[in-house]
Amino acid sequence: MSETADWPLYEIFIRARGGLDHKHVGSVHAADATMAVEHARDVYTRRLEGVSIWVVRSSDIVASDPAESDALFEPARDKIYRHPTFYDIPKEVETL
Amino acid sequence: MYTQGLLEPGGKATPAGAAVEDEAQLRRFQERIDAEEKIEPKDWMPDAYRQTLIRQISQHAHSEIVGMLPEGNWITRAPTLLRKSILVAKVQDEGGHGAYLYSAAETLGISRAELIDQLLTGKAKYSSIFNYPTLSWADVGAIGWLVDGAAIMNQIPLCRCSYGPYARAMVRVCKEESFHQRQGYDIMLQLARGSAAQRRMAQDALNRWWWPSLMMFGPPDGASQHTALSVRWKIKRFTNDELRQKFVDFTVPQAKFLGIAVPDPLLCWDEAAGQHRFGDIDWREFHEVLKGNGPCNRERLAERRAAHDAGRWVREAAAAHAAKHAARAAAA
Numbered sequence: 001m002s003e004t005a006d007w008p009l010y011e012i013f014i015r016a017r018g019g020l021d022h023k024h025v026g027s028v029h030a031a032d033a034t035m036a037v038e039h040a041r042d043v044y045t046r047r048l049e050g051v052s053i054w055v056v057r058s059s060d061i062v063a064s065d066p067a068e069s070d071a072l073f074e075p076a077r078d079k080i081y082r083h084p085t086f087y088d089i090p091k092e093v094e095t096l
Numbered sequence: 097m098y099t100q101g102l103l104e105p106g107g108k109a110t111p112a113g114a115a116v117e118d119e120a121q122l123r124r125f126q127e128r129i130d131a132e133e134k135i136e137p138k139d140w141m142p143d144a145y146r147q148t149l150i151r152q153i154s155q156h157a158h159s160e161i162v163g164m165l166p167e168g169n170w171i172t173r174a175p176t177l178l179r180k181s182i183l184v185a186k187v188q189d190e191g192g193h194g195a196y197l198y199s200a201a202e203t204l205g206i207s208r209a210e211l212i213d214q215l216l217t218g219k220a221k222y223s224s225i226f227n228y229p230t231l232s233w234a235d236v237g238a239i240g241w242l243v244d245g246a247a248i249m250n251q252i253p254l255c256r257c258s259y260g261p262y263a264r265a266m267v268r269v270c271k272e273e274s275f276h277q278r279q280g281y282d283i284m285l286q287l288a289r290g291s292a293a294q295r296r297m298a299q300d301a302l303n304r305w306w307w308p309s310l311m312m313f314g315p316p317d318g319a320s321q322h323t324a325l326s327v328r329w330k331i332k333r334f335t336n337d338e339l340r341q342k343f344v345d346f347t348v349p350q351a352k353f354l355g356i357a358v359p360d361p362l363l364c365w366d367e368a369a370g371q372h373r374f375g376d377i378d379w380r381e382f383h384e385v386l387k388g389n390g391p392c393n394r395e396r397l398a399e400r401r402a403a404h405d406a407g408r409w410v411r412e413a414a415a416a417h418a419a420k421h422a423a424r425a426a427a428a
Contacts (some may be wrong), residue, residue, distance in 0.1 A: 005207075005209065006207050006208045006209050007411075007414075007415065009202070026196060026199050026264075026265070026268075027199045027202075028195065028199070029208055031411075031414040031415050031417065031418035032417075032418035032421065032422070035414060035418070042188075042192070043192050043195050043196070046185075046188065046189070046192065047272075063138065065138070066136070066138050066139050066140075067140075
């Protein structure tokens with residue numbers, strides 16, 4: 001019963017209000033990017049959830065591999081000196 | 097709107113491939129689940145977990161899509177322009193819920209075309225409730241109040257489901273579902289406060305939708321094949337019977353407020369248990385509806401197929417348009 005392959009998948013990013021980042025909200029199938037914006041409008045902003053929409057072909061996203069996440073993120077784990085709370089500053093010193 | 101977590105004909109909880117899965121991986125997976133970590137699409141997962149989710153999420157998506165039909169039936173006959181606008185918005189939400197859920201299912205490695213095909217060929221199930229007819233305007237009220245009410249009961253725990261994309265889709269669905277339930281109760285309230293004929297309509301709708309709504313929670317726990325594994329994997333947080341009981345306890349006082357009677361002579365408050373007792377559900381009827389012998393099974397599928405076929409030229413035209421523009425952009 002299925003006639004053709006699916007339309008390409010687009011990932012949808014929405015800016016909820018001016019001043020905020022675009023945030024990933026989900027995905028839609030569409031014949032092209034213009035249609036993806038229209039579908040995203042209908043599917044993800046029926047209640048004023050956004051003021052701006054980005055669409056990106058899902059196949060264009062390059063993601064890190066969860067199996068490699070240790071190798072990728074482990075090096076940051078022991079570098080606690082990158083955080084301001086690592087440093088004890090005497091109480092007498094103000095505005096630091 | 098809802099999934100009953102039913103076994104598909106010939107479906108198996110543990111596919112043959114499961115045997116070769118690494119014990120250590122399985123153990124690590126269960127530890128992550130136990131620690132309330134979310135599982136994401138690219139993470140390792142047991143094949144049975146993947147298949148269970150595909151079945152459940154797609155049944156849920158199909159239910160949203162087929163669920164547009166009984167209510168869509170009343171769009172042209174809604175009593176006022178406001179009621180019509182509300183109903184259009186609600187039916188559009190159901191389409192949106194289907195879209196969120198199909199997307200979530202696709203993250204597990206099944207295509208949209210396959211999912212739609214499974215619905216249209218009758219291979220996949222959808223909630224039994226949508227195989228009942230909407231005979232009067234009061235049915236639109238009863239669906240919002242009872243059917244969406246039962247759906248909310250089932251879906252709120254799904255917001256904490258272990259599979260990330262499903263949980264996120266459910267958060268979105270639940271936010272919208274409350275509007276559905278309240279607009280339904282609002283219709284019932286207006287009828288209950290209306291003429292004698294309108295009150296009779298409200299009562300008649302409750303009479304017909306009460307038992308099918310209780311069946312929405314699926315077979316009793318003893319007969320439900322999926323509950324134990326789904327609970328261990330945190331796909332399911334409560335059993336069918338627990339949710340059904342909660343629904344009865346919530347809904348009975350709402351019916352009382354409307355001044356209409358729940359059609360169950362055995363319904364009573366059990367003081368000691370702190371909950372309602374209710375009569376036996378006719379599981380024969382439930383299984384007949386599931387098998388395809390409900391009042392509207394054939395009509396619903398025929399309507400979905402007709403809509404799919406009627407839309408074919410639109411899909412083809414859109415694809416041709418996109419291909420033409422892509423070719424022109426490449427040539428420029």
